[in-house]
Amino acid sequence: MPSRENRAITDLGTLKALAHPLRMQLYRGLCVARTATASQLAEQVDEAVSLVSYHLRKLAEHGLVEEAEPQSADGRERWWQPASDGVSIRDRDFRDAPERAAAHLAATRLIHEQRTDMYRSYLDARQTWGPEWNSAAPDNESLLRLNPGELAELAAELLALAKKYDAKGRAAEAAGDTEGRENVALHVYGFPFRV
Numbered sequence: 508m509p510s511r512e513n514r515a516i517t518d519l520g521t522l523k524a525l526a527h528p529l530r531m532q533l534y535r536g537l538c539v540a541r542t543a544t545a546s547q548l549a550e551q552v553d554e555a556v557s558l559v560s561y562h563l564r565k566l567a568e569h570g571l572v573e574e575a576e577p578q579s580a581d582g583r584e585r586w587w588q589p590a591s592d593g594v595s596i597r598d599r600d601f602r603d604a605p606e607r608a609a610a611h612l613a614a615t616r617l618i619h620e621q622r623t624d625m626y627r628s629y630l631d632a633r634q635t636w637g638p639e640w641n642s643a644a645p646d647n648e649s650l651l652r653l654n655p656g657e658l659a660e661l662a663a664e665l666l667a668l669a670k671k672y673d674a675k676g677r678a679a680e681a682a683g684d685t686e687g688r689e690n691v692a693l694h695v696y697g698f699p700f701r702v
Contacts (some may be wrong), residue, residue, distance in 0.1 A: 508603040509623060510581075511595055512569070512591060512592060513590040513592055513593040513595045514570070514590065514593070514594050514595070515592055515594075515595050515597070515600070516536050516594050516595070516598075516600075517600040518603075519601075519607055519610055520569060520570040520573065520607070521570070522596065522601070522610055523569070523610060524565055524569040524571065524609065525566070525569070525594065525596075525614065526610065526613055526614035526617055527565075528617060528621070529552065529554065529558075529559075529562055530562045530565065531617060531618065531621060532551075532552050532562060532621065533548050533552065533559060533562055533566065533570065533572075534566060534571060534589065534594075534598055535621070536548050536551050536552065537572055537587060537588060537589050538589050538592075538593060539545060540688050541588060541589075542585055542586050542587065542588045543586070543587060543588075544580055544584045545559045545560040545563055545585065545587070546559075546584070546626075548587075550561070551552070554636045560585075563587055567587075570590050571586050571589070571590055571594070572588065572589055572590055573587070573589075574586065574587060574588075575587055575588035575590060580646070583625045584616060596611065596614060596615070596618075598611060604631055609620075622692070622694050625692055626694070629644075629692075631672075640689075657696050658699075661697065662695075662697055667692055669695075676688065
């Protein structure tokens with residue numbers, strides 16, 4: 508799948524389509540796999556293929572996923588891929604009405620709950636990853652003193668750095684360097700707080 512920019516979600520219909528627990532899992536699974544069939548995704552999420560197919564079609568209706576080139580000779584298999592490298596859902600695009608703000612908050616909570624579940628799964632399986640992965644996996648907290656502009660600048664720099672390392676890893680993998688390479692989730696949160 509060629510590299511494309513993140514898609515900014517600004518309409519309520521698309522936000523609600525994605526803000527469904529199973530659809531969000533399927534979308535994330537496709538982002539990791541790059542291409543997959545409904546059967547492959549159904550196995551990952553432990554759901555019926557027919558249900559997964561239904562939710563993939565709903566995601567496709569909103570332009571979040573699209574059909575991919577077949578990856579096998581079996582013409583009956585329908586392959587899917589993300590329609591962009593990812594999505595961005597910003598508060599500023601949903602502040603204008605209470606229903607939109609509530610939908611944004613619900614989607615954001617779901618995203619963070621699923622991220623927390625991913626991290627908990629890693630912690631529960633930490634022993635199986637071995638010392639190299641456990642030493643390499645960051646677990647940091649930085650308490651900074653910034654203004655909104657500085658926080659936005661920091662966020663942009665961190666995203667650019669993550670994209671740089673993703674491109675580097677994918678290029679190495681495409682060149683045959685697959686030894687010890689795994690999917691890695693990097694979750695970065697920055698938010699104001701008062702004590």
